[in-house]
Amino acid sequence: MGMTASLKYYWNVKVTGQPFLYWQRRQAERYPRIPSRWRMDILSPPLRIGARTKELISRHYLEGRYASGHRPVAWVTSGGPVEILQALGFYVLYPENHGALCGVRGAVVELSGMAENAGYSTDICSYARTDIGSVLSGKTPVGHLPKPDLLLACTNICQTVLYWYRVLARHFEVPLILIDTPFVYTKVSDHALGYVKKQLENSISISEQVAGCRLDYRHLKQIIRLSKDATELWQEIISRGRHQPAPISVFDQFIHMAPIVEMRGKKETVYFYAELLRELDENIAKGKGAVRNERKRLLWDNLPIWYRLRYLAEYLGEHGICVVSSTYTNAWGELASLMNSEKPLESIARTYISPILNQGTKYKLDTMKRMVKEFQLDGVILHSDRSCKPYSIGQIDQRNKLIQEFGIPALLLEADHDDPRAYADEQVASRLASFVEMLDD
Amino acid sequence: MAITTIPHRRDVIKDIKNRGGLVAAVLPIHYSRALLRAFDIFPIELWGPPKVDVSLGGAHLQSYVCSIVHNALSFLKMGELNVASLILIPHTCDSLQGLTSVLMDMIKPEQTIFPLYLPRGQREEDVVFLVDELQALYAHFSDFTGKYPTNEELLTAIKREELSDLLLLKLHKNRQQMGLSNIDFYRLVRSREYLSAEHFAALAENALQVTGETAGGIPVILSGILPEPMKMLDVISKMKGQVVADDLACCGRRLYQPGTSREPFRRMAERIIYAPPDPTRGNSIAERAEYLIEMARNSGAKGIIFYEVKFCEPELFDLPNLRNCLKEQGLASINIEVDINNLLPHQIATRIGAFLEMLDS
Ligand code: SF4
Ligand code: SF4
Numbered sequence: 001m002g003m004t005a006s007l008k009y010y011w012n013v014k015v016t017g018q019p020f021l022y023w024q025r026r027q028a029e030r031y032p033r034i035p036s037r038w039r040m041d042i043l044s045p046p047l048r049i050g051a052r053t054k055e056l057i058s059r060h061y062l063e064g065r066y067a068s069g070h071r072p073v074a075w076v077t078s079g080g081p082v083e084i085l086q087a088l089g090f091y092v093l094y095p096e097n098h099g100a101l102c103g104v105r106g107a108v109v110e111l112s113g114m115a116e117n118a119g120y121s122t123d124i125c126s127y128a129r130t131d132i133g134s135v136l137s138g139k140t141p142v143g144h145l146p147k148p149d150l151l152l153a154c155t156n157i158c159q160t161v162l163y164w165y166r167v168l169a170r171h172f173e174v175p176l177i178l179i180d181t182p183f184v185y186t187k188v189s190d191h192a193l194g195y196v197k198k199q200l201e202n203s204i205s206i207s208e209q210v211a212g213c214r215l216d217y218r219h220l221k222q223i224i225r226l227s228k229d230a231t232e233l234w235q236e237i238i239s240r241g242r243h244q245p246a247p248i249s250v251f252d253q254f255i256h257m258a259p260i261v262e263m264r265g266k267k268e269t270v271y272f273y274a275e276l277l278r279e280l281d282e283n284i285a286k287g288k289g290a291v292r293n294e295r296k297r298l299l300w301d302n303l304p305i306w307y308r309l310r311y312l313a314e315y316l317g318e319h320g321i322c323v324v325s326s327t328y329t330n331a332w333g334e335l336a337s338l339m340n341s342e343k344p345l346e347s348i349a350r351t352y353i354s355p356i357l358n359q360g361t362k363y364k365l366d367t368m369k370r371m372v373k374e375f376q377l378d379g380v381i382l383h384s385d386r387s388c389k390p391y392s393i394g395q396i397d398q399r400n401k402l403i404q405e406f407g408i409p410a411l412l413l414e415a416d417h418d419d420p421r422a423y424a425d426e427q428v429a430s431r432l433a434s435f436v437e438m439l440d441d
Numbered sequence: 442m443a444i445t446t447i448p449h450r451r452d453v454i455k456d457i458k459n460r461g462g463l464v465a466a467v468l469p470i471h472y473s474r475a476l477l478r479a480f481d482i483f484p485i486e487l488w489g490p491p492k493v494d495v496s497l498g499g500a501h502l503q504s505y506v507c508s509i510v511h512n513a514l515s516f517l518k519m520g521e522l523n524v525a526s527l528i529l530i531p532h533t534c535d536s537l538q539g540l541t542s543v544l545m546d547m548i549k550p551e552q553t554i555f556p557l558y559l560p561r562g563q564r565e566e567d568v569v570f571l572v573d574e575l576q577a578l579y580a581h582f583s584d585f586t587g588k589y590p591t592n593e594e595l596l597t598a599i600k601r602e603e604l605s606d607l608l609l610l611k612l613h614k615n616r617q618q619m620g621l622s623n624i625d626f627y628r629l630v631r632s633r634e635y636l637s638a639e640h641f642a643a644l645a646e647n648a649l650q651v652t653g654e655t656a657g658g659i660p661v662i663l664s665g666i667l668p669e670p671m672k673m674l675d676v677i678s679k680m681k682g683q684v685v686a687d688d689l690a691c692c693g694r695r696l697y698q699p700g701t702s703r704e705p706f707r708r709m710a711e712r713i714i715y716a717p718p719d720p721t722r723g724n725s726i727a728e729r730a731e732y733l734i735e736m737a738r739n740s741g742a743k744g745i746i747f748y749e750v751k752f753c754e755p756e757l758f759d760l761p762n763l764r765n766c767l768k769e770q771g772l773a774s775i776n777i778e779v780d781i782n783n784l785l786p787h788q789i790a791t792r793i794g795a796f797l798e799m800l801d802s
Binding site: 118119120121123124125128155158159160162163164166167169170178180182183185186189191192194195198199202360361362365384386387389390392393394395396397398401414 | 500501502503505506532534535536538539540541542543545546547548556558560561562564566567569570573574577720721723725726727751752754755757758759760761762764776778
């Protein structure tokens with residue numbers, strides 16, 4: 001790695017950038033400001049932790065900006081086993097999280113359009129389109145993304161990521177590690193586990209080569225422990241949604257989940273979630289709910305609709321409805337028990353073959369049923385996500401079964417997680433209106 | 442050769458049933474026919490037959506799922522798969538994965554569902570995994586049929602399929618000398634989807650003996666999943682085009698080479714993993730581009746028609762890069778997306794015509 005790049009990194013990240021972000025956060029904590037358009041009549045003020053979330057994410061992208069040449073850089077799919085890369089000192093970037101950020105900031109139409117102009121179909125995943133558009137044009141709302149030295153695609157969320165990463169591998173001409181995780185229709189077979197473990201073992205030498213150093217297993221174990229701690233804390237956090245009124249809605253969870261996706265295996269992630277948990281417990285003690293007048297409680301299935309988070313939170317909040325749990329945010333917590341630092345590779349293999357998206361539709365249905373009971377829910381919104389087939393196929397039957405078994409309303413809401421062009425404002429508004437009526441019946 | 446000698450799928454099924462054989466409905470794309478046949482199970486492939494009541498599939502699947510998957514499910518719900526004792530679904534893509542899961546967990550049809558996970562790489566660990574996966578399938582079939590074919594029996598079944606596949610390869614190579622129209626050629630080679638290896642081999646040997654006038658026309662390659670509606674092939678002929686080679690999932694991507702291993706499961710696995718490049722098995726864009734360029738060189742094709750099923754992600758991702766690579770080699774290409782339920786729209790015929798005209802000039 002280059003001396004100039006390292007000097008630049010230390011100066012811009014350590015000496016100036018991070019202290020500035022720290023100062024900015026402290027200011028925000030000392031003098032909390034509520035965004036001017038915040039609907040204080042229906043929603044409680046934003047969580048205090050928001051300032052820290054902002055600091056963490058900004059730090060992450062700031063580091064990314066100066067990482068090239070100083071640290072090896074890997075681009076990884078969101079469900080990828082990152083612990084090995086973390087232990088080798090990689091700066092890890094998740095294009096899906098970047099895609100989500102582009103969604104929140106309203107940059108998807110422009111970026112995706114660039115990919116479409118280059119021939120990519122509007123029928124492929126909008127995260128992929130956004131990322132490819134950003135790569136081809138060099139544009140991003142975060143200023144700059146570091147070029148990868150290594151790519152890692154894990155099929156435990158979808159096969160789409162493999163096709164997507166093949167495009168990236170061709171563009172950047174860097175090695176692509178594939179961790180193929182056989183789909184779990186009924187139970188995890190031994191040969192599937194062995195297959196994943198073998199691929200992990202083989203990935204180590206490629207990663208070592210790119211990183212220019214050897215993997216220290218003690219360090220790997222430490223990182224797995226930190227990953228596990230953060231995941232357990234996240235699990236605790238989302239379980240607080242059981243409380244009535246819920247101190248955190250899933251819209252808040254969507255925002256604060258970035259560190260568990262992007263920064264697993266880091267100490268600051270563990271501190272961050274411990275702090276968030278403390279704040280939620282304080283709010284529970286004060287009887288403060290995310291929605292001021294919580295009357296009804298819902299489940300959200302599938303990815304968020306990033307560009308309409310605020311609208312949905314406010315619309316539902318207006319009717320005293322709090323979305324208190326979601327299969328999506330739960331996915332980042334439910335695997336904590338499988339992580340075991342004493343058996344690093346075995347446990348990574350088992351953990352990363354088991355996400356909800358790598359399991360059958362019954363598993364998701366059972367998860368939803370459990371949530372309906374444990375969180376005492378009054379209804380379910382299933383976001384039928386046009387560009388995420390693995391998460392969406394099965395929802396029609398899942399909805400029917402939830403209605404049959406619990407007699408609660410369940411709405412299938414057609415949209416797309418990132419592309420607002422697949423979202424019909426009026427249609428969604430009228431479907432939500434009838435759904436809200438049904439909740440009150 | 443009279444194309445009327447190709448038996449109809451229904452008659453083949455009836456014949457199997459009359460002889461007391463078991464029928465397996467098999468979804469796209471890659472699987473081991475030999476493994477099924479070693480258990481006396483006859484694979485009949487189901488590539489989302491057109492002309493079905495799609496609302497039946499629509500009761501379980503969103504509209505943004507491809508028509509192959511929609512149609513397969515609709516066909517099943519129409520009761521058309523009642524002749525099958527089991528359904529084998531290779532893990533081809535996210536949509537077929539979803540369908541498998543919906544069938545197993547939600548719809549629960551009468552037939553037993555057997556998924557087969559195909560690894561996404563061509564590394565040694567992928568071969569080992571597929572060997573294990575095929576062995577697991579063997580165990581399931583044993584439970585299902587009460588049979589335990591020996592290694593020798595497995596090897597016999599494998600060799601039977603290999604012979605048939607070699608003849609299939611020869612048909613592909615000799616296609617221009619056989620004097621068959623585009624549609625007749627594809628009727629013939631696609632009968633491999635439901636005929637037994639022996640039956641297909643006999644048909645192929647017959648066909649190979651017949652030589653006709655070399656089919657002329659503007660030489661093109663067809664790439665994509667499958668040529669449906671088949672009328673599209675007539676359109677190409679009418680517009681003076683001739684399909685001289687293909688990279689179709691149902692045809693050219695399944696020209697499996699004979700294996701070498703004496704260990705039957707390894708031999709079955711290697712045949713699948715080292716088949717021509719296929720995005721659903723994880724081949725890189727470079728491998729696919731190289732393969733297509735070579736194919737064009739050998740067949741004399743002037744251009745490539747990418748004939749894609751709408752919403753098919755495995756195909757759509759590679760297209761821009763593939764088309765650029767082809768362009769660099771002076772090969773023109775066109776991308777056409779279809780829903781196999783739609784009659785061939787006039788617009789598509791016009792686009793194919795314009796493309797062929799452009800190649801001709
Ligand atoms: S298809 Fe779904 S799971 Fe896959 S990358 Fe896109 S949003 Fe994520
Ligand atoms: S057409 Fe494409 S998406 Fe549909 S089943 Fe075939 S490979 Fe899957």
